[in-house]
Amino acid sequence: MSIRERLSGNEAIATAMRQIDPDVFAAFPITPSTEIPQYFAQYVADGKVGTEYVTVESEHSSMSTCIGAAAAGARAVTATSSAGLAFMYEVLYVAASSRLPITLACVNRTLTGPININNDHSDSMGARDAGWLQIYAENNQEAYDNYLQAMRISEHPSVRLPIMICQDGFITSHAVENILLEEDAAVKKFVGEYRPEHALVGRDHPLAVGPYDSCPFCMEHKVMQAEAMKNAKKVILDVAADFEKTFGRKYGFFEEYRMEDAEVALVLIGSTAGTAKACVEKLRAQGVKAGLVKIRVFRPFPMEELAQALKNVKAVAVMDKSEGYSGCGGPLFAETRSACYDLPDPPKMIDVVYGLAGRDCAVEDIEKVYRHLLRIMETGDVGPRYIHFGQRSNQQEVL
Template sequence: MAIRDRLSGNEAIAIAMKQINPDVLAAFPITPSTEIPQYVSQYVADGEVDTELILVESEHSAMSACIGSQAAGARTMTATSSCGLALMWETLYIASSIRLPITLALVNRALTGPININADHADSMGARDAGWIQIYSENNQEAYDNFIQAVRIGEDKEVQLPTMVCQDGFITSHAVENIELIEDEEVKAFVGEYIPVASLLNAKEPIAIGPYDSPHYYIEHKRQQAEGMNKAKEVILKVAEEFEKVTGRKYGLFEAYQLEDAEAAIVIINSTAGTAKAAIDKMRKEGKKVGLLKIRVFRPFPHEEICDALSHLKAIAVMDRSEGFSSIGGPLFAEVRSALYEAENRPMLINYIYGLGGRDVTTTHIEEVYNQLFSMINKNQTGQVYRYLGVRE
């Protein structure tokens, strides 16, 4: 039976952690994710969970502690944002290469330079090739649901990889929305007991963690790691199917909104998808065939499925809330463009960098993007590919 409540995104993640009751939470505070370990620390103090709370001196130490505890066979979690994730950089690669299914709540925030504490995706996009599964959340409900599913996905024996669940800083992390929670016992049953494939504390099967990997073996280990990521796609869909049976809420690799008969579409990640949906509803009433593809799973990137979903369109704008400094577009644009390379009739494709450092994005901005796409269709010309949205030039 669903429990109706009103929660911020950070509260929703903390409640998911409480319901899962992990063995270890290691964390260091950083805005805007600080509330997550703060809430969990209160659960620990009140005896509501059995979790061992490890408070450390930095985010690098937080992930190091996570690696140690997960390697010892303990289900382990953490939360961070922005420069906190950047300080974890070295250990992100260690966690994924050792195949440790740590679950991380990432509250997306701009990376420093200049200092900014608001939402963009520079942190997670910077870590996109670190070997972590990445799942993105439009709203608080999705953040809660995705976090619960992430535990099952990463721990699957065919995957055995760490997973980060992303949501936009302040926009969802601190905004309060209506949400449906799952009963505690149902969450515990869905996630199940963690049984590690191998652990440092298993004296019958001794293992080495973090040894030197010579050229004779390194590439084979990377190949195994890549195969775990390849298999994650199937596991993500399987877990989503089981989750739908429990909650009635359906998830996939992405969400297609009004896309089937659309001529122009936007590809986007996280909270701005809600703004885009409102703009689409308005423009649909005006007779304009517009649609949306909202990425849920960025790693592994579902190239084939995205190509199938987008190849019938005439024009597409890929929206990046992260500047990749490649001079040809952002990271999401590069992935989508690559996915569409195999399409027989490739749509015209442009990229918009938007919302950096928390810059507001309105339905008017989204309508402007769609109008630009229709202009391209009418002229049969792409024009400038790499664009900025809502910036003072």
């Protein structure tokens, strides 16, 4: 039986961690993820978990501690945001290439600079090529549910890659919402125990991890890592299917909202989906065929599946909540546009970079984007393909 509760996103993640009882938690605070290690410290203090709680002196050391612990055969977790994730950058790659299934709760916050504590996705998007699986949540319930699925995906023998479970800082992490929690025993049973084949300790043979990988071998290892990322797609769907069977909530690579006959659609990530859904309903009531694709799994990127979801749409706005400084659009735009390249009749597509450093995005704002798409659809004129939206401007209307 599910348990009705009211929790913030951070407490939901901390609750999932308590229920799973990981072996090692490496903790270092940074806003807005700080509450996660704080809640967990209390679980440790109250004897509710058997976890070794290691209060490291930096995020670089928290990821390094997770690397050591995971190589020793333990389930290792941490939580961070923004500059904390950036400080881990070097060792994120080490964790992935060493094929260590570490779980990182990423509470998305804009990357410094300038320093700002509010939400956008620049931190985890900056780590998008690090070899980590990345799953994003719209709300507290999804953050919790994604966390329950994380370890089974990352620890799967055909994957063995670390995983980031992302949620939007403050918007999701600090907002208290209704949530359905699962019973401790049911969670433990669903997640299962971690018994890796190889480990530094407790095996018949010693293990050596982290070699100097010379030219005749290193590329092969990188290709194996790339294959593992591809393998993760099937595992993500298998775990989601079992999750639905066990707990009744359905997940996939992305959520399609009113996409069945959509002519104009948004593709976006995270909490803005809630706002966009309200806007879709408003427009649908006016006869506008509006739809929404909310990306849940960004790594591996569901390229073929997303193309199928968008193949009948006339005009698409990709909403990037991070600025990639590529000069031609954000990271979600690059992936989405590439995904649609093989379609016989791809939709017109623009990139709308929005919500940077916590800039608010309301239903009226989303509506402006849909109206812009309708104009594109009617005139056939796409106009500028890469625009920023929501910033103050001398012009009356940015869109």
